[in-house]
Amino acid sequence: MGDKGLSVSRHPRSLGENRYVYAVLSRRAKGISIGINLNPDKICNFDCIYCQVDRTTPSELREVHEGELLEELESVLTRAKDGGLYQEPRFAAVPEAKRKLSDISFAGDGEPTSYQRFREVVSSVADLKERLQLHGLKIAVLTNCTLLDRPAVREALAILDRSDGEIWAKLDAGTEEYYEKVCVPGGARLAKILANILEVSRLRPVVIQSLFLALEGAGPSIEEIGEYCRRLQEIVLGGGRIKLVQIYTVARRPAVSSVTPLTDSQVDAIAEQVRRVTGLPAESFYGSSAWQE
Numbered sequence: 001m002g003d004k005g006l007s008v009s010r011h012p013r014s015l016g017e018n019r020y021v022y023a024v025l026s027r028r029a030k031g032i033s034i035g036i037n038l039n040p041d042k043i044c045n046f047d048c049i050y051c052q053v054d055r056t057t058p059s060e061l062r063e064v065h066e067g068e069l070l071e072e073l074e075s076v077l078t079r080a081k082d083g084g085l086y087q088e089p090r091f092a093a094v095p096e097a098k099r100k101l102s103d104i105s106f107a108g109d110g111e112p113t114s115y116q117r118f119r120e121v122v123s124s125v126a127d128l129k130e131r132l133q134l135h136g137l138k139i140a141v142l143t144n145c146t147l148l149d150r151p152a153v154r155e156a157l158a159i160l161d162r163s164d165g166e167i168w169a170k171l172d173a174g175t176e177e178y179y180e181k182v183c184v185p186g187g188a189r190l191a192k193i194l195a196n197i198l199e200v201s202r203l204r205p206v207v208i209q210s211l212f213l214a215l216e217g218a219g220p221s222i223e224e225i226g227e228y229c230r231r232l233q234e235i236v237l238g239g240g241r242i243k244l245v246q247i248y249t250v251a252r253r254p255a256v257s258s259v260t261p262l263t264d265s266q267v268d269a270i271a272e273q274v275r276r277v278t279g280l281p282a283e284s285f286y287g288s289s290a291w292q293e
């Protein structure tokens with residue numbers, strides 16, 4: 001993949017010669033997010049119909065070499081800190097106001113918590129952040145929540161609690177049926193995801209990230225969004241803390257070609273319903289179908 005310019009509809013998981021660490025202009029992080037890919041083999045325990053990871057071509061890289069990953073991260077963070085990173089050609093089209101480091105994120109080409117040494121990598125990243133004196137820089141974990149009940153993952157989250165960590169918990173449905181349809185989770189149950197979200201959100205406030213889409217032109221039903229709001233209410237009633245609900249839609253080429261973004265007004269209507277029904281803060285992030293042009 002060439003080193004083309006960044007935009008919110010273009011999220012290459014590459015940066016120069018790097019194999020694990022990349023930079024994206026994130027509409028939700030509102031700046032430059034430094035991504036860590038712990039799933040270079042592109043294997044995920046979900047199979048979301050909107051997934052942007054291109055699994056039609058095999059991955060050239062299967063292993064995570066942690067030393068290399070940390071070297072890449074140190075180099076990128078150092079260049080971001082002194083501003084040198086933004087002088088690189090790929091940042092030329094990024095508006096000046098967005099040329100700022102907004103977070104380090106564990107995202108990549110699969111479920112980051114599925115990496116067997118997730119806790120150890122998290123610990124090393126937190127240490128590196130300290131050493132580079134990037135105090136206050138957020139470390140976000142974008143997760144489908146299936147593995148948050150693993151003891152080692154819980155320990156990793158506890159490390160993040162001490163290092164500006166934030167959990168972005170995926171919740172794309174209110175019913176098992178719709179969840180199966182959109183995330184195709186192959187055995188994982190929505191009930192388990194909800195239980196995991198409740199558990200972690202009792203210990204620290206979490207961000208809920210919810211992608212809604214149109215499938216063959218049809219968005220989620222009114223009933224589905226009603227059920228989704230009830231699931232959020234149940235988390236809060238169970239003692240969970242939700243600091244923000246992100247309602248967003250497709251912005252990059254999805255795995256299934258009949259998936260398209262919701263319109264801006266559809267995204268806003270869901271966010272408004274979340275605010276009205278649950279009293280939680282909700283933010284809209286609009287989509288794009290630029291990949292079709």
Ligand code: SF4
Pocket residue numbers: 044045046047048050051052053108109110111144
């Ligand atoms: S959980 Fe994330 S990486 Fe995995 S299939 Fe879904 S969108 Fe893709």
